[in-house]
Amino acid sequence: MANYYILGEDSTLKSHDNILVAIIDGENVETVEVFYQTLAKALYFPDYFNHNMDSFDELINDLDWLDQNDIRIVFKNYDDFLSEENDEIREIILTVLDDAAEEWKRNDNTKVLNIYIEPSELAEDDLETLGISYEN
Numbered sequence: 001m002a003n004y005y006i007l008g009e010d011s012t013l014k015s016h017d018n019i020l021v022a023i024i025d026g027e028n029v030e031t032v033e034v035f036y037q038t039l040a041k042a043l044y045f046p047d048y049f050n051h052n053m054d055s056f057d058e059l060i061n062d063l064d065w066l067d068q069n070d071i072r073i074v075f076k077n078y079d080d081f082l083s084e085e086n087d088e089i090r091e092i093i094l095t096v097l098d099d100a101a102e103e104w105k106r107n108d109n110t111k112v113l114n115i116y117i118e119p120s121e122l123a124e125d126d127l128e129t130l131g132i133s134y135e136n
Helices: 032-042 053-060 087-106 121-130
Strands: 004-006 019-025 070-076 112-117
Touching (some): 004 121, 019 032, 053 087
Parallel strands (some): 004 112
């Protein structure tokens, strides 16, 4: 089962009860540092988050501090996401998120992590290049 989903044109996701939705808007997230800040705020990362890839990888695989069990990361305006970085950074982040979602499934934990992307040819190209499956 895929961890990534391409949203329909009119789809919206909102946090409620046991679901936490973290919005990453590419128009405002053009650097990896802003990505770390945005995700840390949206997912309530602990103060010890170091704003680097290793710390991001560690915390996205933890999430024990969250009461919600259904975690959904939503990318809006994906074509602008990390536009000031090289493509490799964006690809690493997509891979880390996919690996984390798979790890949550393997551990049979109570948390579920899924990633949603508003329609974007670039997103589909990135996922296909990385061999990451997704559903429309």
